[in-house]
Amino acid sequence: MENKKPDNVVYTVEAGYNANVLPYATGVGAPVISVGDVVSWKSRGIDNVNKELGNKFNELKLQYEKLMEEYEWNELVYSAKFSFEPVIGEIYHLYRDAQGVNFLSLIGPNEWNKEHIGTFKLNSDKKWMLLNAQDSNFY
Template sequence: MSQDTDKQKIDVSKIDLDKEREKTTDQPGLIAFPHTVGGAVIRPEDQGKVKGRAVSAMRQQTDRQMQQLYEQAQTLAKQAQAIKERVDVSERIYSAEMNFEPIISQTYFLYQKKNGVDVLSLVSPQEWGRKHPFKAYVAKVTLLADHTWDVTLADED
C-alpha cells in the first residue's frame, strides 16, 4: 500500500508554475481550447476546407454570371443579325420595281424575277396559285410610318 501512496503524491517542487499559468486565462472565451476538463470541445476550423468551399461558391456564382452575360450577348447578336437582314431587304425594296406608291401600314410582297430583278407586289404568294411568274418569294413587308419596313422573311412566313 505504501507503493500506491507514493504514486499519488505530487512533488510540488517539480511543478513549473509559469508553464501552468500559460494554460489558464482570465478570458476563457478567447482561447482556442477548453479551459476546464468538463469544457466543450473546441475544434479549430480547417482553413483549407473553408477556403475551398468559398472558392467553389465564388466560381459557381461567377460561372452563373458569365452564362447570363453569354446569353445576353447571344440575344444582342441575334438582334443585330435581324436588323442587318431588315436593312438588306429594305435596300432591295427601294431598288425594286414597283408600279405603285406604297402606303404606310400596308403589307406588300417582295419577289425576285428569273432575271434577278426584285419586284414589290400587292399580291401574296397564295393568291398567285400554282403559277406565279417569279423565281422566288423573298419577304412579306409592311411599310412603317418612318418609311422603314417591317420584314418577315419568306422562310419565317
C-alpha cells in the same frame, strides 16, 4: 514552480485570465474553428456569373442577327424598282423579273406567275416588315 500554470490554462501576467476575449479557441473542449472553403465559393460564383453573361451574350447575338436580317430585307425592298409611293399599312409583294431585277407590286403571288421573293407591309417608321418569304437567301 508555483507560478507556472498548466498548458491548458490561458493566463498572462499583464492580462490575467483572458480566454473569453481571444479570437481563437483556447481549450481542448472549445469548438473547432475552421476556415470556410473560399475556393469552391469563388468557383461557384464565377460559374454563375459566366453563365449569366453567356446567356446575355447569346440574347444580344440573336437580337443583332434579327436586326441585320431586318436591315437586309429593307435594303432589298428599298433597292427594288417601283413607280408608286407605298402607303403605310398596305401589303406589297416583292418579285424578281426575267432579267433579275427586283420590283414591288400590289398583285399577289397567286394572281400571276412571277418569281415571288416575299410579302411585306410598310409600317409607320417606313420600315418594311417581312410577312412571308419564299426563300430567306435572297438578300
